[in-house]
């Protein structure tokens with residue numbers, strides 16, 4: 001589902017956190033949302049998920065007139081504990097809006113399928129609170145996927161994962177996005193992962209959208225210096241993918 005964001009502004013308490021953001025998110029496209037700490041990425045994602053009041057409009061569908069999908073696959077940055085719940089029960093919560101008093105076998109099977117797709121089937125009946133940080137993060141991704149929403153919002157989905165699992169997860173998210181024409185937004189800090197997996201990139205700084213485009217268009221030394229305060233080299237590898245090599249924190253300007 002296409003999403004048109006027009007003049008989005010968010011205040012948290014009295015603080016203006018996002019100002020006048022306009023962009024379009026396309027179905028079948030994995031969009032990476034990048035920017036320094038505190039630049040407003042999670043706030044933008046929560047506004048997209050319908051969790052925050054805002055000014056400006058967020059339009060859904062080809063004409064921007066459809067409602068936000070009832071189910072949104074949203075994976076927050078920090079997952080709360082889930083006292084007493086097993087892994088499969090945590091994943092089932094992703095389908096809560098369609099469940100009644102009884103859980104139909106088809107829903108259980110679907111959740112077991114998402115766990116299997118992420119290589120977590122052996123954990124299905126373990127207590128969620130007894131998992132490692134990386135295992136919990138993958139279970140929370142399974143929960144977001146189990147919503148089977150056309151809108152997938154992932155706030156730092158790989159921050160607790162080892163390198164192998166980061167690659168597995170981003171590969172899965174990208175192929176699901178393309179196969180199922182999902183509108184996917186993922187907040188990522190690893191710019192090389194952005195270069196490899198994202199179709200588009202949005203860059204936030206101080207609550208403003210400062211750049212957007214393909215990874216090749218966006219990941220450039222001048223932008224990384226201005227936005228992240230980092231001196232970096234950006235070079236194409238043999239596959240044409242951009243590699244970002246951070247050299248040093250740029251000297252502070254007066």
Ligand SMILES: Nc1ncnc2c1ncn2[C@@H]1O[C@H](COP(=O)(O)OP(=O)(O)OP(=O)(O)O)[C@@H](O)[C@H]1O
Pocket residue numbers: 012013015017035036037038039040041042043044077
């Ligand atoms: N409840 C709140 N009330 C007031 N200000 C808030 C609140 N939550 C977040 N902020 C502020 O809003 C700004 C943006 O926060 P946000 O979490 O969106 O940033 P972020 O880009 O996701 O950061 P990070 O990369 O560190 O996760 C920060 O300055 C933060 O301190």
